[in-house]
Every structure is written in C-alpha cells, then in structure tokens.
Amino acid sequence: MGLERFTAEDPIFVDEDVLRDSHRPEGLIERDQELTEYQSSLKPVIKGARPRNIFLYGQTGVGKSVATQMVMDRLREDQQQYDYLDVEVVDIVCKNLSSSYQVVVKLVNQFRDFEDKIPTTGYPPDTVYEFLWEHLREVEATHVLFVLDEVDAIGNDDDILYQLPRSNDNGNVPPEETKVGVIGISNNFTFRDNLSARVKDSLCDEEIHFPPYDxxxxxxxxxxxxxxxxxxxxxxxxxxxxxxxxxxxxxxxxxxxxxxxxxxxxxxxxxxxxxxxxxxxxxxxxxxxxxxxxxxLESLPTQSHLTLYAILKLHERDELPAKSSDVYQVYQQGAEFINADVKTDRTIRDRLSQLKLKGFLEVEEHNEGPKGGSYYLYEFGDIRPEMIREVLEDSMRLEELF
Ligand SMILES: Nc1ncnc2c1ncn2[C@@H]1O[C@H](COP(=O)(O)OP(=O)(O)OP(=O)(O)O)[C@@H](O)[C@H]1O
Ligand SMILES: [Mg+2]
CATH class of the missing domain: 1.10.8.60 (Helicase, Ruva Protein; domain 3)
Structure with a gap:
C-alpha cells in the first residue's frame, strides 16, 4: 500500500492527550484522606504563621506531583482573601540535579531574570547559598514555599534539605519578614530511610504517605x-x-x-x-x-548512569558479580573520563542500593566466616544488559565512553 494519507479521522480517540501524564485531571479522586492531611499541614500558612515542613513520599505514579500542584493552586487562590498574606510558591523538579549545590543554583535562578542566571559550576558553595538567602531577604512575600519534587535525585548530598527548612532559625532569613517552608517529594524509600538525622529533624515536621492505589x-x-x-x-x-x-x-x-x-x-x-x-x-x-x-533507565541521573556503566563494563569483562569496591574503580575511571564529579565510594554504594531497589541490580550477601566479615556482590537484575548499553550509549553525557 506504500505511504498512506494522514487523516484527522479517528474512530477511537476524541482526545488522547487526556490520557497523558501531563494532562491535569479535573479533580483528584480517591485521595480525600491524603488531601485533608496535606491541607491541614499547610493550615498555619493561611493563618500567617510559620509553615510546617513536609516530606511527601510514596511509590511512583500515585499522585504526589498532581496532588501537590492542586494543593498549591488552591493555596495561591485562597490566600488572596487575606490582606496580611502574600504567599509565593517556588517549585522545581530535582530530577537530574545530583547534589545540593545544583539544587541551590536552580533555586537561585528561579529568582533571576534570564540575563542574570548563574552557571551550574564555578561559584563556591557558600556563595550560592548566600545568593539564595539574599533573594529570600529581598522578596516581598510573607511566605515562600519551596516545592522540591523528585528530591531523591540528590542522593546523600542532602545539605540543602537541612539548610532551607532551617533558614528562618539560623539567621539567614528573618521570619518576621519572610517565612520559609519546604515540601520535599520522593518516591524512593531508600532515600527516605537514609536521610541524615538532622535533615529528618528539620524537613520532616510532617510526613505524608501516598499509598499505592488498589x-x-x-x-x-x-x-x-x-x-x-x-x-x-x-x-x-x-x-x-x-x-x-x-x-x-x-x-x-x-x-x-x-x-x-x-x-x-x-x-x-x-x-x-x-x-x-x-x-x-x-x-x-x-x-x-x-x-x-x-x-x-533513561531518566536516571548521570551518577547512576555512571554506576550502571561500571557494572556493564564488569559484565562485558565477565567479572560479575562484583564487590562495590571493584564497581567503584571502574566508575571512577568513567567519571574522570567524561569530566563528571567523582563521588565518594559511599555515594556510589548509595546509588547501588537505589538501583537495586528499582530492580536493575541484584545483590548477594557473602559471609567469609567469623573472621572475614561480610560483603555484598552486585550483578544485573532481571534486565537485559544490551538494553542498559543502548540507553547509556544514547545518553549525551556518557557518549564519549562508547
Ligand atoms: N487520584 C488521582 N486522580 C486522578 N488522576 C490521578 C490521580 N493520581 C494520579 N493521577 C494521574 O496519574 C499520573 C501520575 O501521577 P503523578 O505524576 O502525580 O505521580 P507521582 O506520585 O508524582 O509519581 P512519581 O513519583 O513518578 O513522580 C498523572 O497523570 C496523574 O494525573
Ligand atoms: Mg511526581
């Protein structure tokens, strides 16, 4: 038949975009209890008080992002009836931001016009934090709420999750001028379990769990x-x-x-x-x-891609299962080769356990008897290594490695 004509006729769909992820449903259904919890956590804001910081978690696709957008829209709308309130919401998606530094840069840039934006490298960390505090001291708003969606991308480099919720307490932003609140969202349970004690303490005033749907x-x-x-x-x-x-x-x-x-x-x-x-x-x-x-796989951050790259190399050399120290060595060579940050072996172990949680890797514990101690051996989970290779080859950042 060869090339057919394009026609707008469609016997099946009236509007297929409605089924897309980006489509905003009219209302959130089946989430009444979670919404009530969410809104009551934000109640102090509407009364003009200091926000409670919120950590929202649950598996992928359970409505965390869409619920947050709806709650924030409602808050923006309802605050207008109160003269004493001026709430500003700054929301970013942290996917692909693999450190607190990168998150801070992105936040700073939310306050800046195009020509004043700062680059993602170059400034000392203290300076970028100071930029952020300056912007917060300058805003007119009574409240600034930061929404950090997919915040698990930053791994264990979680300093921002301590600094930001604390910015009113540690003198960086006077609360009588602007009150700062943070909403962190994550679908990664390892990330939640591994938050440092000080972050748990400051970010998790309220924890809201979105369970999977039945x-x-x-x-x-x-x-x-x-x-x-x-x-x-x-x-x-x-x-x-x-x-x-x-x-x-x-x-x-x-x-x-x-x-x-x-x-x-x-x-x-x-x-x-x-x-x-x-x-x-x-x-x-x-x-x-x-x-x-x-x-x-595609949407994983670069550091996770580099970790997978190391496992792939070991696979191709027939050296799997491998210890994390062996993975780390290959990782380090790869990271240096493409001029990426070389993270510590602790960070890479963290990435390995995240990749395991997502089912890409399997881990086996080995015991060397009473004296030898125990260690973990990693290999691919139920996934074709060729697929990993294809995805990594297609990634702009890792291109040079292949
Ligand atoms: N209760 C709901 N009512 C209507 N649509 C929903 C509901 N929950 C989720 N959806 C839809 O399901 C899709 C996934 O929801 P959403 O993006 O909020 O998930 P998420 O929890 O943020 O997932 P991830 O952790 O992967 O970011 C979206 O298209 C959203 O509109
Ligand atoms: Mg989401």
Whole structure:
C-alpha cells in the first residue's frame, strides 16, 4: 500500500492527550484522606504563621506531583482573601540535579531574570547559598514555599534539605519578614530511610504517605479520564477494569494504568478496529512494561548512569558479580573520563542500593566466616544488559565512553 494519507479521522480517540501524564485531571479522586492531611499541614500558612515542613513520599505514579500542584493552586487562590498574606510558591523538579549545590543554583535562578542566571559550576558553595538567602531577604512575600519534587535525585548530598527548612532559625532569613517552608517529594524509600538525622529533624515536621492505589481506585481514576479521551462506546465493557486490575496488581500506579489504557486504544486505532478489546489490553501490557523500564533507565541521573556503566563494563569483562569496591574503580575511571564529579565510594554504594531497589541490580550477601566479615556482590537484575548499553550509549553525557 506504500505511504498512506494522514487523516484527522479517528474512530477511537476524541482526545488522547487526556490520557497523558501531563494532562491535569479535573479533580483528584480517591485521595480525600491524603488531601485533608496535606491541607491541614499547610493550615498555619493561611493563618500567617510559620509553615510546617513536609516530606511527601510514596511509590511512583500515585499522585504526589498532581496532588501537590492542586494543593498549591488552591493555596495561591485562597490566600488572596487575606490582606496580611502574600504567599509565593517556588517549585522545581530535582530530577537530574545530583547534589545540593545544583539544587541551590536552580533555586537561585528561579529568582533571576534570564540575563542574570548563574552557571551550574564555578561559584563556591557558600556563595550560592548566600545568593539564595539574599533573594529570600529581598522578596516581598510573607511566605515562600519551596516545592522540591523528585528530591531523591540528590542522593546523600542532602545539605540543602537541612539548610532551607532551617533558614528562618539560623539567621539567614528573618521570619518576621519572610517565612520559609519546604515540601520535599520522593518516591524512593531508600532515600527516605537514609536521610541524615538532622535533615529528618528539620524537613520532616510532617510526613505524608501516598499509598499505592488498589484496582477499585484505579478503575475510578481511569473512568474519569476515559470518558473524555475515547469516542463513546468504543471501550469493551471490561477494558477499564482489566487495566485497573493489571496495574493494581503490578504497581498500584495510576500512570501505569493510564499508559496501558492508552496503548490498548492505540493498538486498536493502528489496526483500524472500531472497538478496544480486552485482548488488546493483554497485548499492550508487555509493551508498556518494556517501555517503562527503558524510560526509567533513561531518566536516571548521570551518577547512576555512571554506576550502571561500571557494572556493564564488569559484565562485558565477565567479572560479575562484583564487590562495590571493584564497581567503584571502574566508575571512577568513567567519571574522570567524561569530566563528571567523582563521588565518594559511599555515594556510589548509595546509588547501588537505589538501583537495586528499582530492580536493575541484584545483590548477594557473602559471609567469609567469623573472621572475614561480610560483603555484598552486585550483578544485573532481571534486565537485559544490551538494553542498559543502548540507553547509556544514547545518553549525551556518557557518549564519549562508547
Ligand atoms: N487520584 C488521582 N486522580 C486522578 N488522576 C490521578 C490521580 N493520581 C494520579 N493521577 C494521574 O496519574 C499520573 C501520575 O501521577 P503523578 O505524576 O502525580 O505521580 P507521582 O506520585 O508524582 O509519581 P512519581 O513519583 O513518578 O513522580 C498523572 O497523570 C496523574 O494525573
Ligand atoms: Mg511526581
């Protein structure tokens, strides 16, 4: 048939964008309890008092980011009726920021116009912190709330999570002028467990947990979106429940459920079918899963990529499973080669345990008897090394290593 014509006709979707991650749903459903908790943690702000710092955590795709956006919008709106309030929200996504320094630079730049932005390297750390305090002392707002989404990217370099929540107490920002609050968001449970004691103390005034969704909740979330996304009547009756059941069992992630539903619809469309069937959902599942792992790999920060690179090299030399000290050696050569920061071996061990948590690596504990002590051996988890190689080769930062 050769090249077909593009046509806008679409028997399946009215608006497929509604199923995308970036689409803002009309309301958050199935999260009433968490929203109540979230809003009551912010109650002091609306009364003009000092904010409580909040640490929000839960697995991927459970509504942390979307809930936060909605709560912040509501806060911005509702504060307008109080003359004594002027709340400013500064929100950033920390993905790809692998240190506190980089986070501070990004925050400083949120306050600056394009021509005054500072570069991500070059200034001493004290100076960039001082820039940030200066901006905070200068703002007119009564409150500045910082939202640090995906904050686990900074690993154990978490100084900012101590400094920022403490900035009113340690004299950097006078609270009678501007009160500072921090909301940190993370889907990484290792990160949460490994927060240093002083960070826990300052950031975690309130901890809010978003649990995974069960199949019933996912069903309702999907119905809300499906209604707008699909042409009336094209979904076989059990399609939404099946997507919900599969995602509920696997991850409890609304994102995964939405992807599955979209993919099933997409398959129907590409085959000129007029109905989305259950069989298509079953066919879509492995496709969505494969893509998901790849996306997750791609979106890891550079330091994690370098750690994976080290494991990949060891794999190619047939030296897996390997001790973390061996991984570290190869990591160090790689990092130096591309002029990346060379982190300490403790940081790399931390990365290794994060990668294990995400299922990319497996760890085995070895005991050398009473005198030898014990150590861990790392190797790839249930994932094809070729896939890791492809992702790393495609990464701009690591390109030169291949
Ligand atoms: N309760 C809900 N009602 C409607 N849509 C939801 C709900 N929870 C999540 N979603 C949708 O699911 C997708 C994932 O949600 P979100 O991005 O908030 O997850 P997250 O918890 O921030 O995940 P991650 O940790 O990966 O950043 C988004 O498209 C969001 O709109
Ligand atoms: Mg998020």
């Amino acid at each position: 199949a019933n909740q996912l069903r309702n979330i999907l119905y809300q979106r499906a209604e707008k996304a699909f042409v009336d009547g094209v979904l076989e009756e059990d399609v939404v429940p099946l997507c919900a059941a599969m995602a509920g069992q696997e991850s409890g992630s609304a994102r995964q459920a939405l992807k599955l539903l979209f993919k099933a619809g997409d398959l129907a469309r590409s085959r000129d079918m007029t109905e989305v069937t259950e069989d298509l959902v079953r066919e879509a599942e492995p496709l969505v899963k494969g893509g998901q792992v790849e996306n997750e």
